[in-house]
Amino acid sequence: MSRLKYPFKASLTNAGLVLLGLLMASAAIEGLVRVATSSHQNYLIEMWRYATLLKRKSADPAVGHEHIPGASARLQGVDVSINSLGMRGPEPDLDTAGKRKVVLIGDSTAMGWGLPEAETLRAQLAAQLGDGAEVMTTGVGNMNMSQIVANWLRYADRIRPEAVIVLATARAPALQDAGEAGWLVRHSQAYALLVSFVEIAMANTPGQAGLVEGYRKVWSDGPGRDAMNSALDALKSNQQKYGYRVLVMLVPEPHDFSAYQFGFMTAAMRHESEKRGWLFMDPLENLQKDPAESYWVARNDVHPNAKAFRVMTQMLRPHLSQ
Template sequence: MKRLLSGASLVLLGLLLACAALEGLVRVATSSQQNYLVEMWRYATLLKQKSADPAIGHEHIPGASASLQGVEVSINSLGMRGPEPDLTTPGKHKLVVIGDSVAMGWGLPEDETLRAQLARWLGPESEVMTTGVGNMNMTQIVANWLRYADTIRPDTVIVLATARAPLVQDTGQAGWLVRHSQAYALIVSFVEMAMSNAPGQAGLVAAYEKMWADGPGRAALNMALDRLKVDQARHGYRVLVMMVPESHSFQPYQFDFITNIMRAESEKRGWAFLDPLPSLRQEPAESYWVANNDVHPNAKAFKVMTDVLKPYFPRPKE
């Protein structure tokens, strides 16, 4: 029995040492901050916390900061990415961009994000903010915005909708191993992708067709938009909906069904719908990627989106 216990202890010790060595190798191999999956894991670990509202799931940690994908990301005291907003100056126009990691400006320095580019164009008479948080569906996006609505009382809310808006996802707390081990989180991500994704462009189209079909995801998206409509009526702000194109490929573009659905849902609620695809598709989709392996919009893409938004605002004073 003693020999058996001793052998089991040695095996356990060997496994623990092997796991520690694997964790160390993964951390060294990804220290350049170029691995998208690991950087998203670090984002969730360093800048996010569990929200008290189950509909939100996760939110930014006020005052937190970290270097992610080689870019400094700072969260202000309100839990938003970006500088501290001026909410007290009388007569200052207030605009809020709500959405997911695209609205947050994943992979970009702060001054290249949509929020920053729009703020520069509008000038000091306007305050532009974003409540964007990575990995949120429309239910979470709207719920997250509503906790700010009474405090900010904006003139305009810009909804940055993406193809993942109706995604049904677990908003519970990740397990201890996922939260503390890069290696384990990486393995879990690879397994989930292998099980859920069909290969190639055809598989991507099929996955989004299923996601946007009538079902719980679409129903949740519509309920979230209805909640936003109720809040709009309460506070009197304007809503603009901009559809961010699925950017793996523009030629041919096979996701018009998403654009058509969001356009119909927006117009049904009396909201202006903005589609930057006609301007974006003049160049290859990959020219707008933030990195070779990351299709999040880069500064050039946000410049195009800013130009699409400009006609909806008075021309800034020179």
């Protein structure tokens, strides 16, 4: 009996040492990743931090995820604060009689990813429209059009705006993964980074040609496009109920403006907007005056910067001024 007992105990000891070694190695890797990304400039990690620090699962499955009211964090090198309504930006004045209310709805572009608050489209529009207008944004990162509209509909009755600006991007008809991130993804930067690298590798879209073809499929007739159109129908019904104006601006795919190959997106969004009686705006021609890279928020991040938003603000302002 004893001859069997001691080898078994030795095996358990060895297994425990191996497990302890793996845990220590994992902790060391996690620590190294956190130190290496402490400058808040790694796009993948900053998006992970945004999802874990400023967002939560929404009680409305049509919305999916939402901002945490009152939360704040430093992301991509800038401070981001969420007000009590779950919007990025200062607390809005909803009570002053006669004050015009303008709302931007969209994804991370409407939220102003990577920019200080004063440089976002919301803030630039607010500065242009003056004290007589309250400009808000319901933009939340990683939303498709279905989620964007569902998120806005929760605010519509309380805000009663004069105008809603739909800031659409290339991923408007993309189908969203309904799965919830696992514990490791939510708590480990190293594991989240590994998962992101694997997903990028598996996507396997080679260069510009692959990007164009991938978006062409997304914007073709199919479940994604049907979901986007249904969301726009819901927005039209809400507009008729509350009487606000709807303006639609499609943010051009940002990688190359000089030889732009995404006109099919523009044509589709223009068609869907105009058939619902909405003003459609395309800033591409104005943005083509300079290289696409000059409008990026960072060298490795193609979100619009303050310069791009100045162009969009100047296009929007005449349609929002009294």
